[in-house]
Amino acid sequence: MSKNLRINKNNFIDQTIRISFKFNGQKLFGFKGDTLASALLANDIHLVGRSFKYHRPRGIMTCGSEEPNAIVQIGNDPSSTEPNVRATEIELYEGLEAYSQNCWPSVNFDIGGINNFLSPLLPAGFYYKTFMWPASFWEKYEFFIRHSAGLGKSPTKPDTDLYDHQYAHCDVLIIGGGISGILSAKLAAEKGLNTILIDDKNCLGGSTIYQEDDCFKINNDYSNKWLKKEIDNFKNYPNLLIKKRTSLAAFHGYNYLLAKENLTDHLGANERKNKIRQRLWKIRAKKVVIATGSIERPLIFNNNDRPGILLSSSIKKYIDFFGVKNGNEISLFTNNDSAYETAISLNKSGVKVNTIIDIRENSTSSLVKKIQKIGINILWGHTIVNTNGYKRIKSINVQKLSANGESVVGKRIKINCDCLGMSGGWTPMVHLFTQSGGKLKFKDKDYIFIPDMNKSPSDQISVGSCNGNFELDDLISNTIKNIKIFLDLDKTIYDNLNVVCSKESEKRNIWLLPSDKPLSKTKPFLDFQNDSTAKDVKLALREGFKSIEHVKRYTTTGMGTDQGKLSNMHALGIIADTTGTNMGDLGTTTFRPPFTPLTFGSIVGRNVGEFFDHTRKTAIHDWHVENNAKFENVGQWKRAWYFPKNNETMFQAVQRESKAARDGAGILDASTLGKIDIQGTDASEFLNRVYTNAWSKLAIGKCRYGLMLNEDGMVYDDGVTTRLGENHYIMTTTTGGAANVLSKLEDYLQTEWPELDVYLTTVTDQYSTISICGPRSKNIVKKIIPDLDLSDVNFPHMSFKNSKIDNVNCRIMRISFTGEHSYEINIQSNYAKDVWIKCMEAGKEFNITPYGTETMHLLRAEKGFIITGQDTDGTLTPSDLQMDWIIGKKKYDFIGKRSLYRSDTIREDRKQLVGLLTEDPLEVLEEGAQLVEDINKKPVEMLGHVTSSYFSPNLKKSIALAVVRSGKKLKGKRLIVPMENKNINVTITDTVFYDKENKRLNA
Amino acid sequence: MFIINCPYCGERDQSEFSCGGEAHIERPKQPTELSDDQWAEYLFMRKNIKGIQFERWNHAHGCRKWFNVVRDTSNDKIHAVYKMGERPPLK
């Protein structure tokens, strides 16, 4: 049974509500308000994982998002288990199950721990050096690496939780609810500004809210008492929105920010049901106040990574906030005054502080004086040269520092302790400022980077300790002074605050503390998660790495899930010291979003499953569903693909549909084709410029096929355009090209030819298109519209008539994409399904057969009609497609014309569209298959590839279209299609396979 | 994610717009008179400046109008927005 290290304290923890949870299968108890880490520590569990490379035992080190070691897997449900959760951040809830992640087979017996003894063989760049060469070694290592690297397990089943997105616009966004954030929020709200305050914790007030000591007073009250009153008073401001449990993930340009709000992650399973788990806030703020505070630095000394070694400020939070002592005999190691605050807190709670080891020679601040009065032993000018204890620290060895701090002198002192707090000063959290594009400046006096406000990329300000103000009086006065300027305030409620605090008198910063052993025999860890030591950084420098970005990647320092929040500054400091460079000149590594990790769920929000993308359905869609259609996605459209009957395969259905369309009648829902209504006195001239052929002479009531190019001369889109009136056309585009064609045409109209009087309107959704083809199509249309003259003389191919079906206006075009006699009925979409059903009924006696896109493709391939995007790929000119007939030779200009006789486009050996017939008529080629002439000459020369291929039921043989180098000249030539297990012989033919004389158009 | 001040609609989120590349490249009035090199200059050559760049933007999910933007590509600051056909602010 584990010990209870809880002291009786009820401010922030509700010790009346007990919560049970499991850690590595062991049932434990904590209280409401605990984090997983505080509950573990209360149960005297420090050892929570193994380090990444050497598998050294590692314990909880911090109490926040900078935690490098206590990374756990939450739950084991395959749809909701979550890896890489920091035990220091997750709130305890009833039934929580957590597992150590970075250990195999178990945290207490860890096979990778052997690496610890092999560590001389695992220097910086180990991964690069070992796994780069020889390649075959990777296989041997992989098993071990995969098992022992401990990156956690991702869920294997779909996430069943709900996630939300919400947009917010505000005058001021304040990031961080510590004292400087609270002051800023109050001033903004007081001015009547629409203000949002976010904080990642469930409790506002930062570290001040548990700072109850007479060394820190505001208006004669303890700083925590004063701040609590200010927070309580927030409810009087309706214009202030407070979002707790909300962490900022990214700060983009123009004050656009992303934040993740946890809504149920702190609740037990019963309370989570039907609730939204997380909400991603997309915030656009006029002004941003960054008040993200600072993180305490560890100290870099030999074996500074044992379980039981924590940041000093974390020990303080665990005792003051959570009521948990981290040991019974605690020592502190520091280079500044912060550790003395911890000592006071521990002393107040009755925890023995054995010794404070301070590398400074002296300090006379009120904090230090208080400790001296209490009688705690302080070893001035000393350092820790080693620590002992494998799974938990047992003792430390201490020696006096030399005057220059580069070595140790005197005799070794051994001090027993079961917990060690270290304080290496503070690092301002400038990540968000730099993410937004801000530049930092180095403050030599404090060894910190702070925001350079002169290089602020947007309307924002950093206040408090993230701006380098660490002492309470400076922090408060500077925050108020700067916010007054930032928000343009005259007088504020905080103008006459009386602040009392301890002032630090001495500073001594040593990035790498010396030991009594040479560096090569020590393990001073820099990056605890990735196991890189000060030695590794020095080795990287010796091996020639100079840039901090390179050293970082080579040693993997700062590349763990904590993103180097603890290690970056020391790495920089050691590089600066070793190379004799000023830290300010080195610069920092780049901080990239996300600042704190986002779940995939919160990123996608509600856009999952059928909401992943927009789905467009035609007006006739329901009929297709009722009639067993299989659908294919064409862009966002759901298009009927084929209509299988009686368990037909796709091949069988398509063969039947294709035959029926030529023998009797076929009907196709062509509503997805893009339709652009073109009007204006210059409409004809406009078409002349955008299509390759001539349009001026097209008579009203006639249709014409057009080919549209890019300026580079390559085919872009095609379709039939009909002249409805003198100044009125309707253009059809391909289904996929509709939106792009419209925007391209708008571009030319607005920017190159603003003088043209032309108006474009998309009517794709307003009109539906029903295409009826086949020898009996005429009979069917006649039945639906009896008074329409369908004679070839009065209604020839490529012409159009306005008509009515049951008093509903419609446009009938006689155009054909199958080579059959056919009609397209265009009708207002809300009538389309009725008209479709009417056609089906009228066509029953002629065996009218609904067909989908696959049959459409097959039928047009029999006729050699191209599909842009399938037979073309943006590299083919009209001439390459053997469509020279469509180039208006007499036209002075059109889009792409000049490119048609560039040196490259007139080459004769360009790839050109041809037909292919297989030697074996039953052999159907694979689309995309390569074409070669000589299979034996190596390397085999690729001449082209198959673009379309089908078995034609009407010709009873396999047909294909292909692009082949110099294809136009190669008619009759035999080529080979090499496949995995055979070579297929083919012959180059015409592109038209069926009805070469076009007799069937008028059949 | 910057904010663009559409000259027709006002300030809108970047996601409503699409960029059309470098501005003030006029389509030659008589392409057929041009040599291959001259045509290629119009067709392919773009500056892609780091710094102040004159660009075409389209309010694609709004009024569908094209207009010009002066943007510093190094920090996304937009210095001016003006309509098609208007004279660019002094370069």
Ligand SMILES: [Zn+2]
């Ligand atoms: Zn607009």
